[in-house]
Each structure stands twice: as C-alpha cells, then as structure tokens.
Amino acid sequence: MFEATLIYGLVNSVILALVALGFNLTFGISGVANFAYGAFYVTAGFLTWSGLNQLGLPFGVAAALAVLITALMGALMYRYLLLRLRGLVVSEVIATFGVGLALLELFRYLGFIGFEYTLPVMIDASVDIAGVVVDAQRILIVVVGASLAALLWVFTRHTRTGRAFRAIAQDEHTALTLGINTDRVATISVAFGAGYGAIAAVVILPLGTISVGEGYNVLVNALAVCIVGGLGSTVGVIVASLLIGYAQMITATYVDTHWMMIVSLVAILIILLIKPSGLFGQQKELEERI
Amino acid sequence: MTRGLRVIVGLLAGVFLAVTVFLVPGPALSAEPIIIGVPTSLGFLEGKESYNAVMLAVDEINKAGGVQVGKTKRPFKVVALDIRDAAPGVPVPDALLGIEKLILGKKPHALVVGPFRSEALLAGMDLLAKHKVPLLGTIAMTPKSDAMVAKDPKYKYVFRVCLNAKYFVGYLVGTMKFIQKKFGFNKVFIMHQDVAWARITAKIMTGIYGKLGWKVVGTASFPTGSSKFESALLKAKMKGAQVILPIFDMPQSGILVKQWRAMRVPALMAGFISPLAGSAAWTIFDKKIGGAINAIFELGNIPSAKYPPAAAFYQAYQKKYGKEVQAGHGPAPSYASVYLLKAAIEKAGSVQADAIVAALEKVETAAVMGKAKFSKGHQVVYGADPGKQALGCVFQWTNDGKRVIVFPPSVAEGQITLPAWMKK
Numbered sequence: 169m170f171e172a173t174l175i176y177g178l179v180n181s182v183i184l185a186l187v188a189l190g191f192n193l194t195f196g197i198s199g200v201a202n203f204a205y206g207a208f209y210v211t212a213g214f215l216t217w218s219g220l221n222q223l224g225l226p227f228g229v230a231a232a233l234a235v236l237i238t239a240l241m242g243a244l245m246y247r248y249l250l251l252r253l254r255g256l257v258v259s260e261v262i263a264t265f266g267v268g269l270a271l272l273e274l275f276r277y278l279g280f281i282g283f284e285y286t287l288p289v290m291i292d293a294s295v296d297i298a299g300v301v302v303d304a305q306r307i308l309i310v311v312v313g314a315s316l317a318a319l320l321w322v323f324t325r326h327t328r329t330g331r332a333f334r335a336i337a338q339d340e341h342t343a344l345t346l347g348i349n350t351d352r353v354a355t356i357s358v359a360f361g362a363g364y365g366a367i368a369a370v371v372i373l374p375l376g377t378i379s380v381g382e383g384y385n386v387l388v389n390a391l392a393v394c395i396v397g398g399l400g401s402t403v404g405v406i407v408a409s410l411l412i413g414y415a416q417m418i419t420a421t422y423v424d425t426h427w428m429m430i431v432s433l434v435a436i437l438i439i440l441l442i443k444p445s446g447l448f449g450q451q452k453e454l455e456e457r458i
Numbered sequence: 459m460t461r462g463l464r465v466i467v468g469l470l471a472g473v474f475l476a477v478t479v480f481l482v483p484g485p486a487l488s489a490e491p492i493i494i495g496v497p498t499s500l501g502f503l504e505g506k507e508s509y510n511a512v513m514l515a516v517d518e519i520n521k522a523g524g525v526q527v528g529k530t531k532r533p534f535k536v537v538a539l540d541i542r543d544a545a546p547g548v549p550v551p552d553a554l555l556g557i558e559k560l561i562l563g564k565k566p567h568a569l570v571v572g573p574f575r576s577e578a579l580l581a582g583m584d585l586l587a588k589h590k591v592p593l594l595g596t597i598a599m600t601p602k603s604d605a606m607v608a609k610d611p612k613y614k615y616v617f618r619v620c621l622n623a624k625y626f627v628g629y630l631v632g633t634m635k636f637i638q639k640k641f642g643f644n645k646v647f648i649m650h651q652d653v654a655w656a657r658i659t660a661k662i663m664t665g666i667y668g669k670l671g672w673k674v675v676g677t678a679s680f681p682t683g684s685s686k687f688e689s690a691l692l693k694a695k696m697k698g699a700q701v702i703l704p705i706f707d708m709p710q711s712g713i714l715v716k717q718w719r720a721m722r723v724p725a726l727m728a729g730f731i732s733p734l735a736g737s738a739a740w741t742i743f744d745k746k747i748g749g750a751i752n753a754i755f756e757l758g759n760i761p762s763a764k765y766p767p768a769a770a771f772y773q774a775y776q777k778k779y780g781k782e783v784q785a786g787h788g789p790a791p792s793y794a795s796v797y798l799l800k801a802a803i804e805k806a807g808s809v810q811a812d813a814i815v816a817a818l819e820k821v822e823t824a825a826v827m828g829k830a831k832f833s834k835g836h837q838v839v840y841g842a843d844p845g846k847q848a849l850g851c852v853f854q855w856t857n858d859g860k861r862v863i864v865f866p867p868s869v870a871e872g873q874i875t876l877p878a879w880m881k882k
Contacts, residue, residue: 173692180686283710283712284742286712301720301722303721377710426679429684
C-alpha cells in the first residue's frame with residue numbers, strides 16, 4: 169500500500185504541477201492572475217473532443233489544434249481586454265474571471281454536459297512498478313510534466329523571448345529601457361500560459377471526463393499550488409505540487425476520500441497564516457519582513 | 459372572375475370550412491389541452507431522455523385522438539423547465555423556485571419526471587401539496603417520500619413510477635447472492651456518491667451484507683463531481699475486496715470503471731454507475747468496460763426479448779429520435795407516466811387534481827417496465843416478474859461490447875463471468 173501511495177501520489181503531484189505551470193508562468197511574467205485559466209483548460213478539452221468526434225481528426229492533430237487555438241485565445245484576451253486594464257489588479261482579476269465564467273457557462277448553455285465528453289488514452293497499456301499496476305497514461309503524464317518543466321527552464325534561459333520573459337518578470341521598466349516590447353512579451357506569456365494549460369488538459373483529461381465543473385476545480389488547484397509555492401516561482405510550483413499532491417493522496421487513502429477535495433483549500437489557509445508570500449514567493453516578501 | 463363564379467367559390471370555401479370544423483374527426487386538437495409540466499434537469503442525460511420519452515408518449519396519444527375527459531377528447535400539451543438540480547452546487551431552493559414558477563406560470567394539470575435529487579423531491583412535497591398538483595416522479599429515488607405519503611394524506615399528490623432505493627437494494631441483494639453462490643465471494647468494498655439516495659442505498663446494503671454473510675471491508679464516499687477514484691480502488695485492492703459495489707449517478711462516475719480496469723483491481727465491479735447503462739458507453743469509454751456489472755433501474759431502458767412492451771418502447775424511441783435510449787433510469791417510467799396519467803384522467807372523467815389522485819391510486823396496467831400498480835405510499839411496486847410487478851434488471855458488459863441481462867432470472871439472458879484479469 170505504501171508503494172502504491174508513493175507512486176500514485178507522485179502522479180497526482182505531477183498532475184497538479186502540470187495544471188499550475190501555465191497559471192504561474194503568466195503571473196510570473198505579466199503579473200496577470202489569469203482567472204480564465206480553468207476555462208481555457210476545459211476549452212482545450214472540448215476542442216480536442218470536437219476535433220476527434222465531430223471533425224474526425226486523428227487525436228494528435230485534434231490535440232495540437234486545440235493547444236494552438238487555446239493559446240491564441242489567451243493572446244487575444246490579453247491584447248484586446250487586459251492591455252487596457254494593465255496595472256489595475258482588481259480589474260484584471262474581475263475581467264479574467266468574467267471571461268472564464270462566460271466561457272464555461274457558454275459550454276453549459278451549448279449542451280456540453282454529460283459523460284460522453286471523454287478523451288481516449290494515448291497508450292492503452294499498464295505496467296507493474298514494484299508490485300503496483302500503473303497505466304501508461306499516468307506514466308505519460310509524469311514524462312510530459314517533467315518535460316514541460318525542463319522546457320520552460322531551457323526556454324527562459326536560452327532563447328531571446330525567454331530571456332525577455334525573465335527581464336520583464338524582474339523589472340518591467342528596466343526591460344523597457346533595454347528595448348523590450350513588454351506588451352508583446354506579456355501577450356506571449358499569457359498565450360504560453362494558456363497553451364501550457366491546454367497541453368495539461370490534453371494529457372490529463374483522458375483519465376477523467378471533460379466537464380464545466382472541471383474548469384472551476386482546475387482553477388482552485390492551480391491557485392492553491394501557486395499560493396503555497398509562491399506566486400511566480402517555478403520551483404515553488406514543483407515543491408507545492410509535491411506537498412499538496414501527496415497530502416491529497418494520503419488523506420484519500422488513510423483518512424477518507426471525501427476530504428481529499430478540501431486539502432488544497434486547507435493548504436491555502438495554512439500558508440496564508442504562516443507565510444503569505446508562499447514557500448518560494450518573492451512578491452510580498454519584503455513587506456512581510458518589514 | 460364573374461360575380462357568379464365568385465359566389466360558387468365562396469360557397470365551396472364555406473362548405474370546406476364547415477366540413478373541416480364540424481365533420482372531420484379530431485376534436486382533441488381544437489379542445490383545451492391538458493397541460494403536463496416537466497420540471498427536471500433537462501441538461502442531464504436522464505432528464506433529456508425522460509423528456510423525450512414523455513414527448514413520445516404525448517405524440518402517440520395525441521395522434522390517436524387525445525384523452526377522453528367525460529365527453530370531450532383533449533390533447534396533452536407539455537411544458538418543460540430546466541431546474542438544474544442535478545448539477546453540483548445548485549441549491550435545493552433554486553430547484554424549488556423553478557418548480558413553483560412552472561406551476562404558477564403554466565398552470566399544469568400534473569407534473570411528470572420531476573427532480574433528480576431526492577433532497578429536492580422531499581423539500582418540494584410541501585409545495586406540491588400547497589398547489590395541489592399531482593407529480594408522477596421518475597428520477598428521485600429516496601424511499602422517504604413513500605413513507606411521508608403513507609403517513610400524511612397532505613402529500614397524496616406525490617407518486618413515483620421509477621424504482622426507489624429500497625427496490626434497487628432488492629436487485630443488488632439478488633445479484634450479490636448470485637455472485638456469492640457462483641464464485642464464493644464474501645468481501646465487498648462500497649463506493650458511493652455523497653447524495654441522499656446513494657448514501658441511503660449504501661447504508662441499507664451495509665446492513666444487509668452482514669446478514670448475508672458478507673464482510674464490508676471498506677466504504678468510500680465521493681462528492682458529486684469527483685473523478686479521482688485511484689485511492690479508493692487501491693484501498694479495495696489492499697483490503698482484499700472481491701466485489702466493489704459502486705453507487706453513482708454523476709457523469710464523472712463512468713471513469714471509475716476505466717480506472718478499475720487500468721489498475722487491474724481483482725474485484726468484480728457490480729452495482730450502479732449511470733454512465734455505464736446505455737449502449738453508447740462501450741465506445742465512449744474506449745471499449746474498456748467489459749466485465750462491469752450494472753443495474754438498469756427500469757426495464758424498457760434496455761430491451762428485453764422476454765418482455766415485448768419493453769422492447770417496443772425501446773424501438774419506438776429509437777425510431778423517433780434516431781438513437782437508442784442511453785439512460786438506465788428515467789425514460790421508460792416517464793413514458794409510462796403519461797399513459798398512467800391518461801388512464802387516471804379517463805377513469806376520473808376529470809382533470810381535477812384530487813380526482814386524478816384518487817384514480818391513480820386505483821390504476822393497474824401493463825406498462826413498458828412491467829405491471830404498474832401503486833403501493834400505499836404511491837410507489838409503483840417493483841418485483842421479479844414483469845407480468846406481476848414492474849421490473850428493474852442487472853446486466854453485464856461483455857468483452858465484445860454487448861449488454862447481457864443476468865438478473866432477475868425471469869428476464870436473464872446469460873450468466874455473470876469474471877473479467878479476464880480475475881480468472882486464474
């Protein structure tokens with residue numbers, strides 16, 4: 169049982185990290201807390217489903233198109249909505265939350281409710297790891313999660329756009345003086361974040377169903393991981409994912425499955441009481457010290 | 459056109475009108491309609507298909523001339539409202555507001571289908587008593603409503619045509635006895651949704667398992683909307699469960715069987731998972747549900763060669779809507795409800811609520827899910843023989859995507875088999 173908890177806890181942690189990476193990336197660079205993130209995740213799921221079932225596209229093509237369209241939606245949201253509100257934090261939150269709500273409720277209105285909205289697993293196999301049977305889709309999630317985290321690291325350190333990301337994350341005004349078009353970079357960062365969310369959806373949703381409610385769950389989980397880890401910190405996301413992921417698994421296995429859903433909310437409360445900037449957060453650290 | 463010709467054309471038109479209005483049969487279409495309200499969760503499969511089934515019955519009845527009320531033939535007219543009570547997070551008062559809005563706004567003579575959630579049905583019983591509107595419920599399953607009807611006459615307007623949790627337990631017990639006898643299994647793990655009917659079913663089953671010589675090795679409850687079942691499956695495996703009893707009606711629950719198969723949990727999955735009931739589940743869940751045993755709450759939602767009315771309804775539905783019934787709960791009794799209402803109105807010769815209620819209490823007819831007759835608590839009696847009572851059944855998904863009815867013996871088409879990874 170211990171081995172099973174260890175393995176499935178890791179998978180759960182990677183799922184949380186995958187879900188939170190995109191949200192964290194957008195916030196870390198553009199400073200925008202994208203509350204439409206959960207809706208983008210669900211949109212990617214429904215787009216893949218539609219490509220697969222209504223247009224008859226192969227899974228890979230449908231998934232790639234869904235990721236591209238979702239990323240484009242993120243870019244458009246920034247360019248035509250958030251740009252006008254830049255710096256007005258409360259307005260940004262209200263605007264993104266409104267977009268998310270509108271998208272999710274639109275799906276509900278259009279009749280995207282029911283168990284038929286599922287995606288197929290990419291590899292139909294199971295493997296035995298230390299006596300624990302794990303399906304290939306879960307292993308794929310771990311591989312994709314690790315790859316995306318590594319890719320993000322390489323991208324932000326070894327590409328021109330990635331370095332521009334870091335520049336505006338460190339100091340937007342200085343970045344401007346160096347000739348970096350901060351609006352353009354912020355637009356790309358929101359698109360990247362939405363795209364990361366879409367990739368997460370494409371690999372995670374075959375384990376469940378695509379539902380409007382999932383959009384709200386994903387947003388809560390992404391927020392919990394980012395708040396616990398520290399908004400804007402990639403290392404924080406990974407550590408917080410492991411903490412919350414294992415806490416959820418241990419709660420479900422040794423306490424009661426019913427309490428699993430509140431673990432992330434309890435984690436937010438605890439971290440806000442102990443260290444409001446999060447484990448690796450730098451946003452408010454100075455204020456806290458003072 | 460000359461004046462004479464105009465007169466002739468005018469006369470002919472007059473004669474034509476007179477013939478159409480007074481002589482052609484079909485007064486039902488011009489008579490005042492009998493309004494049937496359908497307040498339910500229309501966005502959910504069971505609600506959508508139950509509404510379709512109601513429309514199928516109404517179309518058939520109207521096409522045949524309508525309902526004989528005294529000397530007049532009157533058509534049925536359906537007004538529906540989505541009360542969304544099945545959706546996670548929708549409060550019961552919101553659902554009740556929807557029902558009241560329908561009652562006050564459309565003035566229905568009776569309601570059919572009704573709420574999904576037993577919580578909404580129980581809370582809505584006072585509302586129905588206040589407005590004196592009969593309800594023939596076909597989704598909510600708590601047996602508490604029967605007890606309330608039997609105890610207090612003010613709740614006499616509430617009838618239920620679908621299976622209730624008590625009868626559902628009866629089918630589960632029969633299946634478990636069968637499994638115990640055939641495979642010698644006696645350890646069970648219960649997984650259920652955290653909603654009234656599922657909680658009650660799990661509680662009753664826990665008590666009954668003890669009496670049957672089974673050991674309940676664990677129980678796990680899941681809030682509506684959950685889709686992570688790995689930890690409970692691991693627990694079931696660790697505790698040596700030989701059977702997993704799932705009790706779920708949420709769309710996400712279908713994924714439980716996919717996870718069970720992927721993790722190769724060595725326990726037979728036998729219970730109720732609503733998304734697994736329909737024929738389309740096979741393709742929706744990637745052909746990975748072979749071996750799962752699932753209940754169908756009312757015959758007719760699955761065709762049975764051994765009871766022709768059930769198969770006839772199934773085929774009529776498919777013909778009208780171009781697809782088979784997919785919900786295991788709701789459509790067949792919803793269709794039957796309209797015919798029961800017709801029978802009651804014709805017997806009463808009135809559309810007055812109290813007259814309809816009195817007539818419904820005495821109705822006894824062969825319906826699509828078996829013989830329909832109401833108990834003292836206004837619940838259609840379910841049993842084991844469709845010739846004597848209404849019937850639910852249990853089927854098993856085969857590895858080639860067929861649904862084979864395995865219980866009760868009166869309609870069984872095959873025997874329960876173990877999934878491949880459980881065979882030694």
